Amino acid sequence: MARREYRRKGPGAGADFIGTDELIEKYKDGNIDFDVAVTTPSMMKVVSKLAKVLGPKGLMPNPKSGTVTDNIEQAIKDVKHGQVRFKTEQAGVVQGTIANSSMEKEKVRENLDSFITELKRLKPPSSKGIYIKAIYLSTTMGPGYRIDVSQF
Template structure:
């Protein structure tokens, strides 16, 4: 029987081993290529209690190296900010017309941005955007006066993340067509941002576990002692 690409990739995995970042990324880059561009994803189990508001980590990060994928942005802004949004590269620009367009839940964008003044208007879509994780938020940098900058950073490859159940944070940090040095830069940036966001009330081990994987590949456990 022909060996599947997943089984081939799995053959490089030692489940009992904790890999250095460089070792794991080398193995990821050696995996068989697929017909589509796979992403490199990270999963981090943090020593926090996300049920406590002061430990509910959430944020955004513009990676040093672009993810290389198209991200569609909807800018919910009034006429004063419309040109700024278009200059930044927003795919959809408007306010009341966009509210009307998306009220039925047919979403055709990946990220929504708005200004503090328009949050009350955008909140009309809370029941639509909230469950999809698309509601603009100051913590993720998607509620801002600087719409031009926000849209450009999102288009470049901004990662948005938040702690889920049990304190697990997940995100996409790269794609398999990047060079190893670029992968390491993006990985380090993500880890350093989580370090920066460590709650003062978080006690004990902060990085409980870290895994790296591709879209269809196995997960490699990263040695957290290197952090």
């Protein structure tokens, strides 16, 4: 979601939807048909009108995840080329999205391998002992299936 001066950059980077007020109007009823929203800092006041819709779904743009930026073109390219957002919880739990339900098994496996490799790369040097104790794979509201950690 961007003002006119940024709109010409979106299609070249691969954006699926570009706009401002028309997108706000389209999505205010909660029918979301996108996975990531990217905007500029100057548009946050406008985008905040969708906070009640986007927030609970984890789709509200924010600078920390790189979805609020003046470099719209780069942000869109990052998202389109598989940038994975993940979050950590207090108990050491890491959650991230590696696939969607329409993906082939091989692609899901490839994404899981990449995700685990990146987690291992980010392991703090001060961390001792077993770093990854358990892995569970699940759909958003489905049951979790334990994955054998020794594979990684």
